[in-house]
Amino acid sequence: MTSLFIDAGFDSGNIDVLGIEGATARLAIRRDNESEFFQWFHFRVAAPAGEEVVLKLTGLNASAYPGGWPDYDACVSEDRAYWARATSSFDKDEDGGTLTVRYAPSAGVFWCAYFAPFSMERHHDLIAETASCEGVDYVRLGTTIDGQPIDCLELGDGDTQVWLYARQHPGETQAEWWMEGAIECLTDPADPVARALRKACRIHIVPNCNPDGSRRGHLRTNAVGTNLNREWADPTPERSPEVLAILGRMDQTGVDFAMDVHADEAIPAVFIAGFDGIPSWTQEQGAGYDRYQRILDRRTPDFQTKLGYPKAAPGRANLSMSTNQLAERFGAVAMTLEMPYKDLADFPEPEQGWSPERCKLLGRECMAALVEWLEGRDA
Numbered sequence: 001m002t003s004l005f006i007d008a009g010f011d012s013g014n015i016d017v018l019g020i021e022g023a024t025a026r027l028a029i030r031r032d033n034e035s036e037f038f039q040w041f042h043f044r045v046a047a048p049a050g051e052e053v054v055l056k057l058t059g060l061n062a063s064a065y066p067g068g069w070p071d072y073d074a075c076v077s078e079d080r081a082y083w084a085r086a087t088s089s090f091d092k093d094e095d096g097g098t099l100t101v102r103y104a105p106s107a108g109v110f111w112c113a114y115f116a117p118f119s120m121e122r123h124h125d126l127i128a129e130t131a132s133c134e135g136v137d138y139v140r141l142g143t144t145i146d147g148q149p150i151d152c153l154e155l156g157d158g159d160t161q162v163w164l165y166a167r168q169h170p171g172e173t174q175a176e177w178w179m180e181g182a183i184e185c186l187t188d189p190a191d192p193v194a195r196a197l198r199k200a201c202r203i204h205i206v207p208n209c210n211p212d213g214s215r216r217g218h219l220r221t222n223a224v225g226t227n228l229n230r231e232w233a234d235p236t237p238e239r240s241p242e243v244l245a246i247l248g249r250m251d252q253t254g255v256d257f258a259m260d261v262h263a264d265e266a267i268p269a270v271f272i273a274g275f276d277g278i279p280s281w282t283q284e285q286g287a288g289y290d291r292y293q294r295i296l297d298r299r300t301p302d303f304q305t306k307l308g309y310p311k312a313a314p315g316r317a318n319l320s321m322s323t324n325q326l327a328e329r330f331g332a333v334a335m336t337l338e339m340p341y342k343d344l345a346d347f348p349e350p351e352q353g354w355s356p357e358r359c360k361l362l363g364r365e366c367m368a369a370l371v372e373w374l375e376g377r378d379a
Contacts, residue, residue: 002022003048004022004024004046005047006025006043012119014029014040014042015027015029016030023054026058027057028057028059029063032218033221033223033225035221038062038219039068040114040171040218042113042117043111044112047105049106049107050106054102055103055112056095056098057099058094058097059095059096059097060096060099061092061096062097063097064265065266066092067266068265069090069099070090071268072099072342073085073353076111077110077113078106083116086103115263116355118177118356123207126207127153127207130187133155135198136155137154138152139154139249142242142245144223145212145222146215148211148212149211150211150242151207151208152246153205155186155202156199156200156201158200158201160200160201161254161256161257162202162256163206163258163259164205165206165209165261165322166179166207166261168209168260168322169210169220169228169263170208170211170216172262172339175262175263175359179261181359181364182205183205183363184360184363184364185364185367186203186367201257204249204253209228226239229320229322230318231243232326234320243322247325254330255329255334256330257333257334258323258327259334259335259366262338264338264340264341267308268340268344269306269344269345270302270304270337270339270340271307271308271338272293272336272338274327275326276312277313277317277324279315282331285331288373289334291373291376292373299368302361303362303365304346322334322336
């Protein structure tokens with residue numbers, strides 16, 4: 001009789017059990033609905049306390065980003081509050097590419113995930129707590145295909161229109177942890193960063209652009225397999241009601257500064273990507289992006305500029321991606337912030353690696369950098 005049990009029938013759960021033999025489980029990650037994407041996993045393990053469990057996630061050479069598995073350690077938690085890393089190894093030649101995770105629980109149950117989950121219940125708590133703060137307006141932008149609300153929080157009395165939005169790709173939970181940190185900063189009446197931004201800006205925040213994919217345990221798509229960050233040139237109610245709703249509100253308010261918050265599977269660094277290659281690119285607009293990047297690089301050692309994405313050639317930007325679309329549509333200084341699943345190559349932290357706590361701290365640093373950026377713009 002087995003003493004190892006694995007379950008994923010819960011919010012953002014994703015795993016299929018192929019077989020269990022003793023303390024070793026052979027597993028496979030489910031694809032996003034109506035999509036070939038898969039990489040996100042999140043499941044619960046019941047096993048004897050103190051005995052090592054071996055979890056083998058198979059078939060990963062066919063995953064969305066196979067380069068994300070080498071040098072990656074899975075996230076584990078016994079209380080679902082503190083997430084550490086379990087010793088993991090990847091063998092591309094074993095069973096179609098296998099990540100082997102080894103962990104000895106101190107209690108009889110633990111959770112394992114690609115990154116620390118940010119549940120829809122926690123999302124609703126974040127909305128409730130923030131909407132009750134003085135000076136915050138709640139706006140329901142629309143409804144997802146699965147019938148969930150698309151939430152927006154707005155605050156500040158200034159003229160500069162700032163948009164912060166996250167989790168277009170639902171398996172990139174780092175993005176909503178970042179949002180929690182940024183929101184805690186912005187709603188603190190004593191925080192000088194918050195006071196400066198609320199005076200200078202009207203800030204629009206969408207903490208989760210893809211509730212359906214989040215709850216379903218998807219990596220990259222919504223309920224019907226749509227990659228939302230390829231829908232910004234022509235969103236539709238059938239495929240991408242989330243983008244249609246968010247972009248509609250942006251058209252009402254305008255956009256001066258925008259940050260789209262993501263995570264990258266393979267690159268062990270925090271970095272930003274811009275809007276090079278948009279048809280209407282100007283030197284002034286590009287200089288605004290470069291200046292923000294320099295400020296953030298100076299403010300925190302968790303950010304760097306050496307690693308990142310290649311720049312698009314002039315006139316070759318993909319306008320279906322939000323950062324490019326907003327820069328082109330509004331003349332905004334727009335950017336995509338990327339955080340890692342792996343630890344930072346230049347600034348590692350062995351026990352937790354890149355963690356929810358570091359995501360939240362980065363959120364505040366990005367807000368502080370925005371204060372400095374605004375001051376430089378007005379100088």
